[in-house]
Amino acid sequence: MSALLEVSGLRVRFNEKAEAVRGVSITVNKGETHCLVGESGCGKSVSALAVMGLLAKGGIRTADALSFAGQDLRGLTEGQMSRLRGDKMAMIFQEPMTSLNPAYTIGSQMAEVLVRHRGGSKRAALDRAAALLGRVGITAPGLRLGQFPHQLSGGLRQRVMIAMALMCDPDLLIADEPTTALDVTVQAQILRLLMELQAELGLAILLITHDLGIVARMAHRVSVMYAGKVVESASAEALFAAPTHPYTRGLLDCVPIPGKIARGAPLGSIPGTVPRISLGFQGCGFRDRCGHADASCAQDVPAQSFAEGHDYACRLPAGWATERAA
Amino acid sequence: MSATIEIRDVAKIFRQFSGVFTAPRMVRAVDGVSLTVPAGGCFGIVGESGCGKSTLARLILGLHPASSGDILVDGRSLMAMPRRERARLIQPVFQDPFSSLNPRRSIHDIVGLPLAAQGISGSEITKRVHAMLERVGLRAEMAGRSPAQLSGGQRQRVAIARALVLGPRIVVCDEPTSALDVSVQAQILNLLADLRRDMGLTLVFISHNLAVVEHICDEVAVMYLGRVVEHAETDALFRAPTHPYTRALLASVLTPEPGLGIPDVGLGDAYPDPANIPPGCRFHPRCPMVTAACRTELQVPRRVGERVVECMLA
Secondary structure (H helix, E strand, C coil): CCEEEEEEEEEEECCCCEEEEEEEEEEEECCCEEEEECCCCCCHHHHHHHHHCCCCCCCEEECCEEEECCEECCCCCHHHHHHHECCCEEEECCCHHHHCCCCCCHHHHHHHHHHHHHCCCHHHHHHHHHHHHHHCCCCCHHHHHCCCHHHCCHHHHHHHHHHHHCCCCCCEEEEECCCCCCCHHHHHHHHHHHHHHHHHHCCEEEEEECCHHHHHHHCCEEEEEECCEEEEEEEHHHHHHCCCCHHHHHHHHCCCCCCCCCCCCCCCCCCCCCCCCECCCCCCCCHHHCCCCCHHHHCCCCEEEEECCEEEECCCCCCHHHHHHC | CCCCEEEEEEEEEEEECCCCCCCCEEEEEEEEEEEEECCCCEEEEECCCCCCHHHHHHHHHCCCCCCEEEEEECCEECCCCCHHHHHHHEEEECCCCCCCCCCCCCHHHHHHHHHHHCCCCHHHHHHHHHHHHHHCCCCHHHHHCCHHHCCHHHHHHHHHHHHHCCCCCEEEEECCCCCCCHHHHHHHHHHHHHHHHHHCCEEEEEECCHHHHHHHCCEEEEEECCEEEEEEEHHHHHHCCCCHHHHHHHHCCCCCCCCCCCCCCCCCCCCCCCCCCCCCCCCCCCCCCCCHHHHHCCCCCEEECCEEECCCCC
């Protein structure tokens, strides 16, 4: 497997006071789903926006490496970036109602993507749009092309967004909470569709979510983010089999699993809330909420390895969690 | 002594404006629901958006008058009850603690408002507000702050304190943790479970998160397009879902267990519209088991063992 997107040492800040992303490294391989998971404010969406060059005004991005399909993204101009976005690097956002233009029909918005990036006639683009709408499971694609976003249900709009992202045969799909606004049944349908498309087209997917259920079912690799840093990174099997960072363990304990936790028994929870990280913050961002923190956590956090391809950022030794349980 | 809610064939129809020259659309949000909520339990109502679960919550709270039918608490009609009395009996906790708390008021005023509305004096209000804040895990000095200074979890604790300050017997929670992060969600669920036990509350818990409902509820009613399609004890419902819709709903729960993949829920792309309810069984356009009779015959609730199911195939 070869790396399609390589990010290393990514940092983002918006002003002198707060740093949103503090040295994130992610690699997304071809045909693979990489999940970025964490709670609100942990910097997962900002990381993705930084990769795409879509930071809000005033956002400052630095990185040790940032390459897509062998091309260094750091030196690209806005024009070059915008030619890449929607073409080889496509994206889907959480709320399809706000990311579709309410004043244009589905057909004209979808066709525009192809005509802008590839040229050709609008008619040919509309034909491709209709074919893709069919592919994402929309019945009567001809009818939908002529409709406006408000005439579609949330699930249909998200299918339209996926079809639109596929217009130019992208290699990488960045999906930021693509199913958070949808009902559970529709969520399962949309995620299943993404998996099918991945198998069919060899898509690499960078999936951003807060839902550990989605992570477990979709991800090949997982990076858990907390306070602007990746605190643990592993394959999905390894992460769920042996979560090692105290934050990852805490997060997993918070989720009720039908049949695993007795009804009425208290769920695990993490005390406190996500801190605001100022520029020049030292040590582990989780230490105020962590039951294992000591004085050394205020200094630099060692990067450790639990096993090949399973890394975490914590002072605790690799086997601490299993030893304690035994 | 706890309250029992009896919902008798309740319906709520909204008239939805659809243009100057067209007739208003009749949205049948709740369309003939009968349920009995036992005293002291936690009663779950689940379903997708638009199924009428929030409207049902508002009917139980008395925030909407029912179009037909009646809701009784301890045998007394909710409609006939004076507002203040109802407020002492039933209180809400809503989904979004960012919009359900008045941003221009202090926490003290927000939690104390139900007391003030009952005509209780100022010093007594302060005493009870402080006690209540501590009971929900907030420090009493937070009373002086405004909602903007609190995190989402803290705000939801304030909303719970406001609901409980009058000592109600029933609390209706409409998606109380949906706007919160998972780690905070667990804190709030644990708090609600504690309070229910200590104060002998009856909880009506409305959610689309089935894993959460399974964890805290004793009984669950599944709603689809304004009707209860299945109602059973939690264990029975989750162990052996009977209605095809309940099955699809349970199949779509993604537990954090890697390697299981994403299930095929088999519902197609039809979308339920409460202003345009299909004839026959309401679920038939999406049902994977649909028969010819389902398209024409109206379904009625039937008792199957210990559960009630509204499906002729069950």
